[in-house]
Amino acid sequence: MADVGVDRGGEVVVDQQRERVRDGDRVRIDVPTKSLDLLVDAGELQTRVDGWTPNPPRYTSGVLAKYARLVQGAETGAITNPL
Numbered sequence: 473m474a475d476v477g478v479d480r481g482g483e484v485v486v487d488q489q490r491e492r493v494r495d496g497d498r499v500r501i502d503v504p505t506k507s508l509d510l511l512v513d514a515g516e517l518q519t520r521v522d523g524w525t526p527n528p529p530r531y532t533s534g535v536l537a538k539y540a541r542l543v544q545g546a547e548t549g550a551i552t553n554p555l
Contacts, residue, residue: 492520 493499498511510517531537542552 492517494520 492512493510500509500511501507502509529537529540531540539552542554544551544553
């Protein structure tokens with residue numbers, strides 16, 4: 473099995489699912505079925521979820537704070553829309 477680097481973008485702050493993956497974790501990538509499986513014990517995953525807290529916002533005022541509040545994910549084009 474090959475070692476694969478996984479890029480975790482800024483959406484990690486929003487989505488605790490992605491925060492379950494840690495450096496050194498093994499994953500199985502199955503291209504024909506388009507699946508990615510995290511090969512970590514269920515108990516360890518639950519421990520990670522229970523201990524997860526979101527990071528505080530870096531910017532609380534100004535243009536960057538407004539952008540951080542309004543920007544959507546890359547899957548929608550990273551556009552800004554009022555929520």
